Amino acid sequence: MTMKWLKTLGAGLALSAAATAAHADTLRVATDPSFVPFEMMDQATGEMIGFDMDILAEVAKRSGFEYDLSTMDFNGIIPALQTGNVDMALAGITITEAREEIVDFSNPYYDSGLRILVRANNQDVSSISDLEGAKVGTKIGSTSYNFLQANLEQDENVTPYPGSSDMYMALMSGAVDAVFYDAPNVGYFSSTRGQGRTKTVGPLYEGQQYGIALKQGSPWLDEVNAALAGMKADGTYQSIYEKWFGTMPGSQ
Structure with a gap:
């Protein structure tokens, strides 16, 4: 093995290591x-x-x-x-x-929690207990979905959606009665696209941190x-x- 080859090999290894690090x-x-x-x-x-x-x-x-x-x-x-x-x-x-x-x-x-969102004319929902038997939208894989499963005796009408826009569309169209999801997200929707047509109700559930x-x-x-x-x-x-x-x- 020649010295020139060793130097070439050494340089190649150094370049490879540098590329790996980068x-x-x-x-x-x-x-x-x-x-x-x-x-x-x-x-x-x-x-x-x-x-x-x-x-x-x-x-x-x-x-x-x-x-x-x-x-x-x-x-x-x-x-x-x-x-x-x-x-x-x-x-x-x-x-x-x-x-x-x-x-x-x-x-x-970030400090967060879970919140209920309903249509603006809904007078029947003010707490998690009011969601018993109701059609509720939430998000797949979220802690809000886990919370509903653990706290509702009747959770067969809970629908987990792949995206938050899907569950909000379901609420606006009347396909679900309420959405239960992360408080900052439902609050942002209610004050923007859902302004005047939706409202958040009830307390903040299950204080959470991101x-x-x-x-x-x-x-x-x-x-x-x-x-x-x-x-x-x-x-x-x-x-x-x-x-x-x-x-x-x-x-x-």
């Missing part, structure tokens, strides 16, 4: 395109925008990684992380004990947590929050 710094990130205003398609540009998308961009900048973003139905996100098809996901993902057993979560970055989900054993967990902490400390998080939701609770 590839490792480009993370495959998944989101659900229908969870407004956290993530949604900008019809004018074809780009994904929203609260989560701004959080992701800032976390990536501070952590030092690039990312390739893909969209999928919410119920496919956790399995994609499990199988290693994606490295990270932001989609208003509630941190639960069951999910923590199969993926890693960042520290919480986290950035990563595949188990991800080397980026500490960097992501440090980025989130820095964003909260220097006011960046508050600016992003108020861009999408208005005044941040506790900021005044």
